[in-house]
Structure formats: structure tokens, C-alpha cells
Amino acid sequence: MTTPRPAVRPMRYLAAAVAAGALLATTACSGTETGGGPEARTGVGRGERPAAAATGTPSPSATLTEDGARLALITEAQIEDAWTQVEPATARSWRDSLLLGDVDAAQFVTGKADVADCQRLTDALFDETLLGRPSGASALTGFQEGDSRLLYQVATYDRKTLDDSMRWLKTLPQRCDSFTLTGEGGGKRTVEVVETSLPDEGDARQGLTVTVRGEEDGGPVTLTLAVAVVRVGTNAITVTQGGVDGARASTTRSAVQQGTQRLEEVLAGRTPAPSQSVFD
Template structure:
């Protein structure tokens, strides 16, 4: 009579897998210093992380629609002073004449640090937080030699989280660097943190100063850069010019814009003129 082959139960398979994981983890940690965790502790941590990854709920996706993104854009009434809305702010990425300086060309160049180059590349395009994966809308305003670019967009949530962390790191990683090439010679770039209103889930502000020469004359371009995250959606603001950056305007755009986006996401219609602004 033939003896039946034993059946390998799932629990036994799991035990064998964990045992193998323990051996691999122990081997990987054999060269660690004396303060490192033991192999069994590392295996336990790896197993716990694996369970957490499988049981974690998916990242929330955006419910923002194209109409909602357009409704969430700020208007001239949302920001103080004499800002005029422009028709095609998308063209600023290629050419942005301000006085005798083409600002778009002035910030075009190379940097040894890829993280810093990424910031410079994104100053006047629509990729400060990466490429939107859902609805997006863009508007722009000008006042004298200052320009304000404003965007509302939906993103992949994990990528958006990473982009916000990247912005947060820039005052340390890109506090000062040199921009070369692009036809404007060497320019010195400085990045410092900028305090923003307590809006949205997360927020990060920067003030970016670019110093160099254009047409043989010294030029200083100062820009506020701000981003506010609400779930998988975000607003971004780039504001400033050759006469400096109006921090109050940046703060107003952030505060009013975040309120408009929150209204849209809650199914409400934003008010055309926010209270407190004449």
C-alpha cells in the first residue's frame, strides 16, 4: 500500500518562507557594526513592513474635475493691488520679456546639482510639483515688472508627497549655487525658506533670488515659490520679478486659493470676491 504524500499546509509554507527570510536577513547584517540590530530582529522588521504594505489602504485619488480646477483658480479680485490677468501664461516658459530682460532666458542654464536645476527649470513652467495626472488649470497675472503664475492640479498622491518633501529640502540642499550657460553667463542663485499661511494639509514656501548680468547690466530677479497640498491636489504660486517679490501678495494668493480649492472639493462654489478684500 502506497503511503500518501504529506500535504504542505499554508502555515508551513509561511513558516518556511519566514525562516528563509531570517537566514537572508542574518547574512545581510553579518558585516554590520556592533550597534546594529540582530538578524532575527531585522527579519521581523522586514516581515512587519511586508504585512503593512499589503494591508495599507490605497492612496486617496483626486476627485478634481476640469471645471472644478478652473473654478478653483484665483481671480484679480482675490489678490490685492493692480494685478491684470493675462491670456496665455503658458508662453512664459519660453519667453518672458520684463523691461529689457528676458526672464525666461535669464533663469535658463545648468547647475552641478540636479535638485537645484530641477527647481530652476520649473520656475516658469507647470512642473514645480511634477506632471499633473488629473485635472489642471493655470492662470497668470502681471503688475508692472512683476509676474504671478498660479496653478491648480491633481497629482498621483505618493509623487505629490515626494515633491512636497523635495521643496522642503531645498533651503538646505540648494541654499546657494551657480547657474551657468543659457547665454547669460554665470548667475548666483540663493534659496531661502518662506513662511506661508496655515492653509491646506501641507505647505512649503521659498524665496529664490537670481543675480547676474543681462545685456551688460546687473540684474536681480526675486521670486516667491509656494505650494499647498490638499489630499492629492495642490496649488502652486510663482510670484515676483526684477523689483522683488511681494510676500504679502504671495500669502494672499495662497490663502485665498486654498480656500477656493477646498470649496470646490467640498462641492461648493467659491465666492467671486473673498470677504475682507475690497
């Protein structure tokens, strides 16, 4: 068992994925919805179209700046239901200790690689590093509705890092479909990872639902997180949404559709509207 992580008071809220960064200009390739599995040897990822087949996806024309990343963030107007935007500092503090633990290697018959992948998933959800470390400008915002939380991030990445992370995410429904986490004190949690569909936005995309079942405050609890990642060139948006009351597919779809369009407008040199959050 690895060295225990610092104790975190159990919380019913999610901490999401990545902080953000800056990127060099790239010509975006449009893609269809992706599934699991390795990329084709042609150099075009599985589920992606060559650039010539793209329709309506603007090509990035400039480096994404801090101001541009903030402009690309969604606001309350872009997501369904009664979400309330919170201060960025509040959103960055969201963590859920149900995600902390060590993957039980005994249940894996395919070797240590799958164990490492599943451990990386739970650690990355807690540490906000699903796509690795961004390379420059960043922007993040968060929303809450009851016991549910939504963390939304825009970032730019080194292209190889981003491509590797997208390929890794696609393998998780197969490699980590069901596994056990052993938390501090020996508590067992069952984790399930299921692939979910996303709107046909951006150059490539991956959706997951991560369900963690365990105990909290002496009783059973289930944490459900909807995870959505969309790549646009060397930029990406990441949405992590849910809580102990479950996750709404309609909310994730709205965030993906509206958020990708906003990012593409910013990269094309346009200013999307509304352009400011309530905290700007």
C-alpha cells in the same frame, strides 16, 4: 556641461510651476506650517497633524474636474495691489532665460545629489514642473503688474508623486542655499534659495524665495521669485510671483489664503464666489 538648451531671448518675467490634473477622492489631513527635513517615521509628515486634529478643512468628496479646477482659480478680487489678469495662453508663455543654465558642481562638497536637486529646481521653474506632471484635470491663470508676473495653478497629482515633490521642496533651502549657474556663453549667475513662511492653510505647505543675480543687456539684473505650494489631499495649488522688481510677500499670502479656501470649497461640493475669471 550638458547639451545647451534652445536659446531663449532673455525676458524679465517669470515662468511658473505646474500645469494641472485630475484626482481620486481622498480624505484631507490638516497640517501646520512645514519646515525642511525628512518626514517622521510615524507616517505623518514633519509639521503635519493627524487627520483627527483637523479643524475646518473639508474632505474631498469627488474627483476634481476641469470645471472644478477652473472654479478654484483665484481672480483679481482675491489678491492685493493692482494686478491685471491675462489670458491663459499669455500666462503659459512666460519664461525667464536667467533660469537656464548648468549648475556648477565644483562648489558642492556633499556630492552629486545636491547638484541634481539644484538643477531640477531651476529647470522646473522654467518648465513649470515643480510638482511633477499632473495626472488629469488642470487650470491655470496669470496676472501682471508692471514688470511683475504671478502664475497661479491648480492641479491634481498621483499621491506618491505629490508627496515626493513636497519632501523635495522642503530640502532645497539646505541643499541649494547658494549655487552658481553657468548660462549659454559662459555667463555666471548666482542663485540663492531661502525658506519663507506661509499661512497655515491646507494639509501641508512650502514657501521659497529664489533669487537669481546675473547680467542682462550688458548690465546687472536680479530676478526674485516667491514660490508657494499648498497641498490639499492629492490636489495642490502653486503660486510663483515676482520679477526684476522683486516679489511681494503680502501678495503671496493673499493668493495662498484665498486660493486654498476656494479649492476646499470646490472639493466640498460648494461653488465659491466670484466663480469666473474675466476670460471665462
